Amino acid sequence: MSTIYCSQYYEYMNQNQYKKQILIVGGGTAGWMAASLLQHHLSSQGFNIALLESDNIATVGVGEGSTPYIKQFFQTLGIDEKEWMSKCDATFKSGITFKDWSTRKGFTQYFHPFTSSIDPESYDIFRQVTHLRHKNFRVESHPDQYFLQSELIRQRRLPISTQPSHVNSIYAYHFNAGKLGEYLKKRAIKLGVQHLIDDVIDVNLSLSGDIASIMTASGRELKADIFIDCTGFKSLLIEKALKVPFTSFKDNLFNDAAVTVASEAKNSYSPQTISTAMTAGWRWDIPLTSRTGNGYVYSSDFINAEQAEQELKQAINLTNANVEVRHIKMKVGRLDKHWHKNCVAIGLSQGFIEPLEATALHIVQLSIEQFIEQYKQGSFTNKHQDFYNHGVNHMFEHIRDYIVLHYLTNSRNDSAYWRACRHDIKLSDRLQAAMEVWCSGGDLDQELHRQQVTQYYSSMSWYVLLAGMGIFPNINSSTAQVHEQADRELNNIRTRLKSYANFFPFSR
Ligand SMILES: Cc1cc2nc3c(=O)[nH]c(=O)nc-3n(C[C@H](O)[C@H](O)[C@H](O)COP(=O)(O)OP(=O)(O)OC[C@H]3O[C@@H](n4cnc5c(N)ncnc54)[C@H](O)[C@@H]3O)c2cc1C
Structure with a gap:
């Protein structure tokens, strides 16, 4: 089915009257990811999926990094990795190097790696080492020494194992966001997503407060059962028309x-x-x-x-x-409700945390997947709307906390900005509790599990960040001791990492 214009929409809807209509408004990456997943999961359940986008309003056109979770998106849809990567100028991503965020000696740079199958053992030792470091032992507490993908980066190797049954690593991608959107668009249209081009100029509400229809610049009225708002920062349907409040993160994150x-x-x-x-x-x-x-x-x-x-x-x-x-x-924050009445916001329309750690498309993917799951479980009603909204807000708040931690732990003194990040940033109670545990040398892993936040960032990521930024008490030279067992363990890890790294090819 090819692109259709609004005059054809009614004809199409008449032919599919027995079907429920989902209309996605907005054709950025979020819109086409939503279209792809909704088509995949709901077209066989009696739903017709259509996407309306504007020819006049550009997409945000950025978003080149991802988290490893996006691999599942392609796998679910049966999209071949080599094919989409070559069409979207994509490269592999093993993690993120943070340079110059910290000025602490020995900690001016660290790598936040995605995990590998051999990391759990090293992580256990790394965790103990950070506790020893808090107790004034002279131990190697920089995370770059402990994890496989840090070694791969040092050796300029790709995260693709030649012996996956022996050792493997998870990885993400970098890509041209515009090309990925185009790729998903062509594929979704081929698979039956109806494509409409027009501008939304107004939204009609029914007496119950649901969206009844949208009015377009060409004078059409488009009706649907569910509207997916993918209109980017404009948030045309859910925020402007349905007046769902937006909570800004301006006090927590200063970048705008x-x-x-x-x-x-x-x-x-x-x-x-x-x-x-x-x-x-x-x-x-x-x-x-x-x-x-x-x-x-x-x-x-x-x-x-x-x-x-x-x-x-x-x-x-x-x-x-x-x-x-x-x-x-950038509009940084989140909606109070991401699914309200018969409208679900996905992408920048639902909120944005900021690009550090490249989590936006991860949130897009999870939001759509969870909507589909809750919608199905509620027999295609809004029965689980509150549960869904609570879950998405929980995700936003916890990912935000992890991002805030980067700014909070900086030690730069060269500008008012970095000092403000250290002193004026508002911390959630949970983040404050986590910092207190870390700074007192307590068990942060236990605290993060107590807070039930490790599904967003593993405790390994928290340890890597805090240790990588050098958040330790100063060593007291007169009383500090070496820890022979820890040194031996580190030597074993270094040998193991070097040997396992040979199973990964060099990058070009
Ligand atoms: C600086 C920056 C860096 C980023 N880096 C990353 C990153 O590294 N990794 C990551 O995952 N994410 C990143 N993001 C976020 C990422 O860009 C977005 O999550 C992603 O592009 C999805 O955007 P979107 O589809 O929600 O909105 P948009 O791309 O803005 O799309 C909005 C769509 O709505 C349509 N529209 C708007 N108004 C109307 C109307 N009246 N009628 C009809 N259609 C309309 C537009 O035509 C467009 O198709 C970054 C964002 C910014 C700002």
């Missing part, structure tokens, strides 16, 4: 803008995102096969757009005056 520019692809790439601290935020460096993605995420309370652009260009030695530079405003 970004400037992006592409530079040439590197001759050889390291499969990682690099996040480097800047004067009033941080910049990403993402390797794609066709280009290097660069972006500076900053707080407009501390620098203006022009200063940010200059600083970014200088940092990446960009002298070409003709390159395309994009400035983007």
Whole structure:
């Protein structure tokens, strides 16, 4: 089925009157991911899926990094990895290096790795070592020494095992977001998603407060049973029409803008995102096969757009005056309800935490999957709406806390921005409790399990961040002792990592 225009929508709906209609509004990455999953799970259950997008309103057009969870999205849909990667200029991602976030000696850089099958054992030892370090033992407490993917990055190897039954690692991707959207769009249309092009100009509500229909610029009225709001930061249906309140994270996260520019692809790439601290935020460096993605995420309370652009260009030695530079405003926070009445918000319309750790598409995927599950379990009614909203908010809050931790633990003194991140950021009670446990040398793993947050970021990720930033008490040289057992364990780990690394190919 090819793209259809609104005049054909009614004809199509008349032919499918017995079916329930789901209308997705917005054709960014979120819209097409939603269309793909809804088509996959619900088209056989008597649902017809249509997507309306505007020819006049651009997508946000950024979002080049992912978490490993997106691999399941492609697997669920039966999309071949090699095929989509080659069409979307994609590269593998083993994790993220954080540069210059900390000024503590020995901790000015660390790598946040995705896990591997041999990490649980090393993590156990690493965890004990961090506790010993709190007790003033002179032990190696930098996370880069303990995990397989850190070793792979050191050796410039890809996270793809040649002996997966022996050792394997989870990984994510970098990709051209525009090309991924196009790829998913073509595929979804081929599989039967109805594609409409028009602009929404108004939303009609029924007496019950549900969305009855939307009005388009070409004068059509489009009705559906469920509306999926994928209109990006505009949040046209759920926030503007249904007046669902939005909770800003401005007190927790100061960044509200970004400037992006592409530079040439590197001759050889390291499969990682690099996040480097800047004067009033941080910049990403993402390797794609066709280009290097660069972006500076900053707080407009501390620098203006022009200063940010200059600083970014200088940092990446960009002298070409003709390159395309994009400035983007970010609305950081979340809706109070992501599913309200007969409308579900997916993507930037439901909220955004900020690009650090590249979690937005992860949230998109989980939100759609959980909606489908709860909708089915509730016999295609809104019976489980409250449960769903609670779950999505829980996810937003906990992912936000982990992101906040990066800013809170910085030790930079070179700008008012970094000092404010340390002193003025508002912490949730949960994050405060976790910090207290860590700083007192307590069992953070236990605390995170008590808080039930390890499904978002594993406790290994929390330990890696806190240790990687060097959040330990100062060593008291006169009383510090070595710990021979810990040193022996580290030697064994180093030998093991080097030997296992041989099962992974070098990147180009
Ligand atoms: C600076 C920055 C960096 C990011 N980096 C990452 C990253 O590394 N990893 C990650 O996972 N995510 C990242 N994100 C988030 C990511 O870009 C988004 O989650 C993703 O692109 C999905 O966006 P969206 O589809 O919700 O919205 P959009 O791309 O904005 O799409 C909105 C759609 O709605 C349509 N629309 C709007 N108004 C109307 C109307 N009136 N009528 C009809 N259609 C309409 C538009 O035409 C468009 O098709 C980043 C975001 C920003 C701002």
